[in-house]
Amino acid sequence: MTPAIATAPEIDPDRKLTFDRxxxxxxxxxxxxxxxxxxxxxxxxxxxxxDGVGKKTLAWALVREIVSGGEDSTSHRGxxxxxxxxxPDILVCDNSGSPSGQIVIEQIRExxxxxxxxxxxxxxxxxxxxxxxxxxxxxxxxxxxxxxEPPRHVVIILTCVEPAALLPTIRSRxxxxxxxxxxxxxxxxxxxxxxxxxxxxxSLAVRLxxxxxxxxxxxxxxxxxxxxxxxxxxxxxxxxxxxxxxFGVADRLSQLDKDMASTLSILAVLLRDALAIRIGAGHALxxxxxxELAELAAGLSPEGMLRAATLATEAVGETPRYYxxxxxxxxxxxxxxxVGQELRGR
Amino acid sequence: xKATFSRQTLLSGIGLTQNIVSTSSTLPILSxxxxxxxSSGVNLISTDLEGFAKVRLEATVAEAGRVTAPAKTxxxxxxxxxxxxxxxxxxxxxxxxxxxxxxxxxxxxxxDDFPEWPKSESGVTITIEQSDLRRLLRNxxxxxxxxxxxxxxxxxxxxxxxxxxTIVATDGRKLGKASTEPTEFKGxxxxxxxxxxxxxxxxxxxxxxxxxxxxEISDQxxxxxxxxxKLTYLTSLIEGKFPQYQSVIPETFTRELxxxxxxxxxxxxxxxxxxxxxxxxxxxxxGSGMIGVRAQSFExxxxxxxxxxxxxxxxxxxxxxYNYLHDVFRVAPDATITMMVKESTAPVVFVCASDANSxxxxxxxxxxxLQGEEAEPAGVGAGDHA
Numbered sequence: 001m002t003p004a005i006a007t008a009p010e011i012d013p014d015r016k017l018t019f020d021r022x023x024x025x026x027x028x029x030x031x032x033x034x035x036x037x038x039x040x041x042x043x044x045x046x047x048x049x050x051d052g053v054g055k056k057t058l059a060w061a062l063v064r065e066i067v068s069g070g071e072d073s074t075s076h077r078g079x080x081x082x083x084x085x086x087x088p089d090i091l092v093c094d095n096s097g098s099p100s101g102q103i104v105i106e107q108i109r110e111x112x113x114x115x116x117x118x119x120x121x122x123x124x125x126x127x128x129x130x131x132x133x134x135x136x137x138x139x140x141x142x143x144x145x146x147x148x149e150p151p152r153h154v155v156i157i158l159t160c161v162e163p164a165a166l167l168p169t170i171r172s173r174x175x176x177x178x179x180x181x182x183x184x185x186x187x188x189x190x191x192x193x194x195x196x197x198x199x200x201x202x203s204l205a206v207r208l209x210x211x212x213x214x215x216x217x218x219x220x221x222x223x224x225x226x227x228x229x230x231x232x233x234x235x236x237x238x239x240x241x242x243x244x245x246x247f248g249v250a251d252r253l254s255q256l257d258k259d260m261a262s263t264l265s266i267l268a269v270l271l272r273d274a275l276a277i278r279i280g281a282g283h284a285l286x287x288x289x290x291x292e293l294a295e296l297a298a299g300l301s302p303e304g305m306l307r308a309a310t311l312a313t314e315a316v317g318e319t320p321r322y323y324x325x326x327x328x329x330x331x332x333x334x335x336x337x338x339v340g341q342e343l344r345g346r
Numbered sequence: 347x348k349a350t351f352s353r354q355t356l357l358s359g360i361g362l363t364q365n366i367v368s369t370s371s372t373l374p375i376l377s378x379x380x381x382x383x384x385s386s387g388v389n390l391i392s393t394d395l396e397g398f399a400k401v402r403l404e405a406t407v408a409e410a411g412r413v414t415a416p417a418k419t420x421x422x423x424x425x426x427x428x429x430x431x432x433x434x435x436x437x438x439x440x441x442x443x444x445x446x447x448x449x450x451x452x453x454x455x456x457x458d459d460f461p462e463w464p465k466s467e468s469g470v471t472i473t474i475e476q477s478d479l480r481r482l483l484r485n486x487x488x489x490x491x492x493x494x495x496x497x498x499x500x501x502x503x504x505x506x507x508x509x510x511x512t513i514v515a516t517d518g519r520k521l522g523k524a525s526t527e528p529t530e531f532k533g534x535x536x537x538x539x540x541x542x543x544x545x546x547x548x549x550x551x552x553x554x555x556x557x558x559x560x561x562e563i564s565d566q567x568x569x570x571x572x573x574x575x576k577l578t579y580l581t582s583l584i585e586g587k588f589p590q591y592q593s594v595i596p597e598t599f600t601r602e603l604x605x606x607x608x609x610x611x612x613x614x615x616x617x618x619x620x621x622x623x624x625x626x627x628x629x630x631x632x633g634s635g636m637i638g639v640r641a642q643s644f645e646x647x648x649x650x651x652x653x654x655x656x657x658x659x660x661x662x663x664x665x666x667x668y669n670y671l672h673d674v675f676r677v678a679p680d681a682t683i684t685m686m687v688k689e690s691t692a693p694v695v696f697v698c699a700s701d702a703n704s705x706x707x708x709x710x711x712x713x714x715x716l717q718g719e720e721a722e723p724a725g726v727g728a729g730d731h732a
Contacts, residue, residue, distance in 0.1 A: 084459060
């Protein structure tokens with residue numbers, strides 16, 4: 001018997017797109033396209049923006065544009081190799097295989113060695129560092145040396161949520177490009193075409209995603225929309241159960257979706273909606289849940305609800321800092337406890 | 347693809363290419379060899395991204411094509427086969443090797459993902475004897491560091507002009523320089539490039555006593571053609587500026603001594619056992635008719651030995667890292683090596699009579715860095731004996 005052997009590498013979804021298919025970020029794409037055209041692309045570029053806004057997708061599209069050397073990146077052979085992860089002039093430093101969740105100095109040293117010789121197939125060698133804020137201090141200092149005397153045949157691309165989390169000396173040596181939220185109409189049109197989901201579901205996901213294509217896709221493809229009822233019930237428990245309920249609620253919330261940020265963003269939006277209904281201000285984003293939201297809001301103080309919603313909103317941005325299961329569990333328990341306190345009135 | 351080779355042809359082809367592969371997890375295809383079959387034969391290609399190797403194999407090709415398969419597995423398979431014809435066929439993503447009544451099915455990766463052989467560029471071309479290039483590499487590569495943050499030192503400087511090929515390597519503590527005259531030169535002007543040491547080490551292994559090497563150097567690549575083996579190496583160049591090595595080599599010397607290579611090396615081996623740990627240093631004391639070789643480790647003990655030499659000048663002492671001396675004595679081709687000294691803190695130069703175009707240089711350890719040793723005066727001795 002002969003084994004059937006699958007050998008073609010799978011395409012990373014982040015690498016699928018070229019500049020022409022990026023949703024939103026037109027100014028950034030135009031700036032980068034023009035820079036490549038005029039051979040004045042900065043030697044180090046940091047793409048910054050919240051989770052799910054499209055940093056990695058845009059960064060990979062940029063890589064595909066660079067290796068295409070002015071030719072059409074949608075059909076260029078090198079660009080296709082980037083998508084398949086087999087381009088010889090690209091080196092990726094990420095934290096995917098790292099038990100500590102950090103990018104370590106050995107990876108940056110490897111990148112440094114990688115820059116010693118000229119590129120083989122692309123006009124430039126490209127080092128891709130993501131998420132850059134996960135570099136430990138030794139790795140960051142090692143990168144700094146490379147940034148101080150960058151070889152002319154190298155481009156370094158970093159992605160990070162918040163540039164302030166990078167060493168100031170690294171930040172000052174990079175062209176920092178901030179990615180703004182994508183306009184709802186652009187996001188909706190894109191999500192409708194890409195996801196193939198129903199209009200109502202897409203609209204709801206867009207309203208919950210705060211202009212982030214990645215988040216919108218995760219919501220529309222995941223089960224969280226169906227689970228909003230469960231999240232509401234968990235919040236209701238916090239009204240009554242007090243401390244006794246914290247661990248159970250946190251545990252159940254953590255199991256809803258592997259992307260904690262998505263769960264928390266829905267939690268935040270539900271709290272915001274309940275507040276809106278409580279004070280009679282505007283529409284709830286989750287219109288389909290108006291009755292349940294009104295039930296939750298009954299008897300709660302608007303001030304407490306506002307503080308609870310703010311806590312949940314801030315927590316969404318905090319999630320990237322917690323990358324081990326233990327720290328995430330602990331983070332969620334503390335958050336649930338504080339939200340509960342605010343709802344019950346301290 | 348369908349091709350038939352003699353086992354010996356396939357085995358030697360794999361042997362010549364399988365060391366220029368990479369086991370990096372980021373690009374798994376780099377641990378593969380690429381077969382490119384055309385109507386008249388098969389090219390076998392490997393790369394570790396820094397260098398490429400390509401060997402042309404004689405084969406009967408029934409169907410042209412390209413495929414890649416893991417180098418190590420291929421080597422293990424072909425080595426294990428009986429001495430007979432080996433048929434290689436591909437079907438979909440599978441490669442089948444058949445020899446006698448043995449059939450191996452192997453996983454492959456698509457040849458489209460294998461790095462492309464870089465395009466040739468114009469530059470200068472020289473032709474030299476393989477044996478000459480081997481001598482140049484042997485006399486220089488020993489001086490290259492195992493690892494160094496200064497990337498330019500991880501390669502050898504190769505300087506080419508119409509009448510000279512010079513290779514230099516150094517780690518900042520020791521240096522090897524060797525040169526030869528090309529048999530042919532094409533192109534204009536001079537070229538000075540840094541070629542990665544890892545590739546040169548592989549090239550050195552393939553060079554024989556017969557045949558010539560054609561070396562093409564352009565701004566970004568160097569290509570070594572070994573026509574008699576139908577073997578080509580291509581390497582990227584290390585970008586950067588190589589240290590100004592000429593300024594390190596003293597122009598005048600105050601002492602010149604003939605040392606029996608093997609006897610001194612043996613004494614150094616013994617001294618190394620109890621060498622001082624921090625600098626790995628041993629002390630050579632040169633006196634009338636002998637060298638004293640001494641090592642003292644404050645933790646472990648000491649050694650003293652003597653080797654007879656032909657010397658009747660003023661006594662003097664030098665301290666060395668024994669590793670550096672070993673490296674030089676290991677590559678020196680002659681039974682006697684000439685040591686040329688300027689002063690105790692200046693680089694010491696070694697040359698061999700049979701090869702006037704090579705020199706080795708070692709930085710001595712400063713005496714006052716060693717515990718219990720008095721600092722030497724700057725000059726090794728009075729008078730000018732050079």
